[in-house]
Amino acid sequence: MPEQKESAPVVAIDGPSGxxxxxxxxxxxxxxxxxxxxTGAMYRAATLAVLKAEVDPSQAAQVTKTVKNAKLEFGTSxxxxxxxxxxxxxxxxxxxxxxxxxxxxxAGNKAVRKQLIAEQQRLIAEAKKGIVVEGRDIIEVxxxxxxxxxxLTADPEARAGRRAAELxxxxxxxxADITRRDGADSKTTKPLEAPxxxxxxxxxxxxxxxxxxxxxxxxxxxxIDD
Numbered sequence: 001m002p003e004q005k006e007s008a009p010v011v012a013i014d015g016p017s018g019x020x021x022x023x024x025x026x027x028x029x030x031x032x033x034x035x036x037x038x039t040g041a042m043y044r045a046a047t048l049a050v051l052k053a054e055v056d057p058s059q060a061a062q063v064t065k066t067v068k069n070a071k072l073e074f075g076t077s078x079x080x081x082x083x084x085x086x087x088x089x090x091x092x093x094x095x096x097x098x099x100x101x102x103x104x105x106x107a108g109n110k111a112v113r114k115q116l117i118a119e120q121q122r123l124i125a126e127a128k129k130g131i132v133v134e135g136r137d138i139i140e141v142x143x144x145x146x147x148x149x150x151x152l153t154a155d156p157e158a159r160a161g162r163r164a165a166e167l168x169x170x171x172x173x174x175x176a177d178i179t180r181r182d183g184a185d186s187k188t189t190k191p192l193e194a195p196x197x198x199x200x201x202x203x204x205x206x207x208x209x210x211x212x213x214x215x216x217x218x219x220x221x222x223x224i225d226d
Contacts (some may be wrong), residue, residue, distance in 0.1 A: 008130040009034070009219060012138040012146035014195060018159030019152045020203045024211050025134040029078040031212060032219070035127040036078040039135030039142065042116050044094035045072050045083040047106040051098060052085070057105035064111040076123055076131065117142055139195040148218045151194035152211070154204040 011034075013025050022038060029036035047057070049070035055062045075082035083091050093099070106112055120142050124131055133142065139149045194200045199218060203211050 008128060009147040009222070010124060010127075010130065010143055010145070011132045011148045011150070011215065011219070012143045013132065013134040013150045013152055013215075014136060014138045014198065015150075015152035016136075016159065019154045020208065020211065021134040021152050023208050024152060024203070024215070025132045026078040026081070027208055028212050028215055029132040031216065032130065032132075034078075034130035034132055035076040035123075036081055037074070037076050037120065037123055037127075037131055037133045038081055039116070039120050039133065039138065041081065041083045041091075041094060042072070042074055042120065043107040043112075044099050044103050045074070045085055045090060046070070046112055046116060047099050047103045048090055048094050048096075049085050050106055051102060057102045060109055060111070063106055063109050067106070067109075067112050067115060072119075074119075074123070076127065078132075139198050147222055148215065149195065149198040150215055150218070151198040151200045153194070153200065153202055155202075158204045 009032075011025075011028065013021050013028075015021050022040075025038070026036055028034075046067045049072065050057055050063050050066050053066045053070075055066050057063060071084075071086045073082075073084040073087075081091075082089055083094055120133070124133060124143055133146070135142070139146065139151070201211055201214055206214075
């Protein structure tokens with residue numbers, strides 16, 4: 001992946017579902033006037049394309065072909081991080097229960113991962129003012145040369161509570177779903193392990209503004225060190 005200029009920092013934020021990655025990342029991107037990329041949304045959009053084509057997510061070859069042929073587009077503005085499939089805005093649809101249940105299977109497809117990682121790295125390289133990238137596997141695979149690497153975590157109760165509030169469902173149901181997804185995603189990523197070289201921030205008791213302040217401090221220290 002092409003190197004970024006020092007004036008255009010890449011911030012990689014990894015961590016498990018419900019840790020607050022999206023909210024923190026969008027807030028940080030706005031604060032530093034940078035682009036924002038939700039890689040999880042990319043896998044969800046690919047999954048929606050598979051479901052729309054009525055392809056079984058477990059059929060690797062058909063999934064690969066479907067995702068390859070789909071027109072997937074993603075916004076990198078923190079104010080409008082849209083997802084489009086074949087020209088249709090699916091930013092809301094990709095958060096559906098059906099997509100949530102199927103996304104781990106599609107994301108585990110090696111050919112799909114290769115395709116989307118290449119697209120993620122292209123978007124990162126084209127972010128002239130810098131970019132905040134969030135999702136799983138960001139630090140070790142997508143942006144290993146990121147200027148700042150953060151592993152954002154929280155205890156299971158906090159993660160479940162946040163996701164339940166976001167989706168408007170019960171906390172216990174959400175906790176079970178998060179546990180299921182952690183297990184499924186562990187086959188291709190390491191959602192519950194902090195990558196080497198990452199700064200661990202536990203957001204369990206911290207409001208978003210304090211988490212963002214900690215990451216801004218890491219950026220400022222990086223500028224001083226440079």
